[in-house]
Amino acid sequence: MPSGRFYFLRRISDNLAVPSITENIKQKAIEIGFHKIGIVGADALTNERTDFEKWLAAGFHGEMGWMEREPEKRTDPRILFSSAKSVIVVALNYYTPHKHESDTGKGKISRYAWGDDYHDVLKEKLRILLDWIKTQNSTADGKICVDTASIMDKSWAVRAGIGWLGKHSNVITTDYGSWIFIGEILLNIELDYDTEVVPDHCGSCTVERLGRGFQVVGVPASRLAQLALVLAERAHAAHAVRMRWIQAQGIAVRGLRL
Numbered sequence: 001m002p003s004g005r006f007y008f009l010r011r012i013s014d015n016l017a018v019p020s021i022t023e024n025i026k027q028k029a030i031e032i033g034f035h036k037i038g039i040v041g042a043d044a045l046t047n048e049r050t051d052f053e054k055w056l057a058a059g060f061h062g063e064m065g066w067m068e069r070e071p072e073k074r075t076d077p078r079i080l081f082s083s084a085k086s087v088i089v090v091a092l093n094y095y096t097p098h099k100h101e102s103d104t105g106k107g108k109i110s111r112y113a114w115g116d117d118y119h120d121v122l123k124e125k126l127r128i129l130l131d132w133i134k135t136q137n138s139t140a141d142g143k144i145c146v147d148t149a150s151i152m153d154k155s156w157a158v159r160a161g162i163g164w165l166g167k168h169s170n171v172i173t174t175d176y177g178s179w180i181f182i183g184e185i186l187l188n189i190e191l192d193y194d195t196e197v198v199p200d201h202c203g204s205c206t207v208e209r210l211g212r213g214f215q216v217v218g219v220p221a222s223r224l225a226q227l228a229l230v231l232a233e234r235a236h237a238a239h240a241v242r243m244r245w246i247q248a249q250g251i252a253v254r255g256l257r258l
Contacts, residue, residue, distance in 0.1 A: 045152055075152060088187060154169075166202055174198065
């Protein structure tokens with residue numbers, strides 16, 4: 001029997017089908033605490049790379065020069081992990097019912113930043129899942145990725161059927177909206193792959209203010225929906241990255257608010 005791929009012998013006992021390892025992986029992911037999971041082949045993101053390179057060429061990445069480096073690595077998981085055959089994509093819902101304080105003299109912190117660092121939370125859960133997969137197949141190996149890795153996690157989430165890419169450039173799920181963290185495991189074995197993607201449910205809204213406070217001006221809604229365009233120069237997330245560096249240098253900055 002060839003190595004590197006799961007082969008399943010299904011038998012019927014008392015009219016019950018034995019679940020495949022793919023089904024078991026999905027069930028285990030839910031048990032660990034993930035809210036959604038999809039699995040696809042580790043093929044290059046060809047179309048997404050074209051759009052990404054156009055985005056870079058237009059200078060929309062602002063001062064985040066590191067995004068220009070190795071675009072092929074961001075769009076081909078086999079460069080990140082040479083033996084990758086499958087991409088397991090998970091989503092973790094971070095919404096909480098707690099309310100922001102009503103005191104206008106205090107700033108607000110986005111819910112995604114409440115609690116422990118989500119990178120640590122995602123990595124730990126993904127590590128538990130990968131370790132469990134290794135107990136099911138001794139040849140299994142993988143690489144854990146969160147949004148600090150050179151990987152287009154939102155594109156993989158769309159391909160794996162987690163949700164669709166909204167006009168605010170974030171993945172929207174039918175269950176949890178955009179309140180999700182995304183993570184991946186690049187796996188060296190082939191599994192049963194999901195083929196259904198979530199249709200784009202965005203309408204024809206023409207609002208200009210989107211997402212976490214950034215604004216897109218003069219872009220038709222239809223074009224925005226097509227490219228899910230983000231101007232990083234106006235994005236609060238990019239601004240926050242720069243501000244952390246500035247503050248680390250001991251530079252006092254006034255008049256700017258995150």
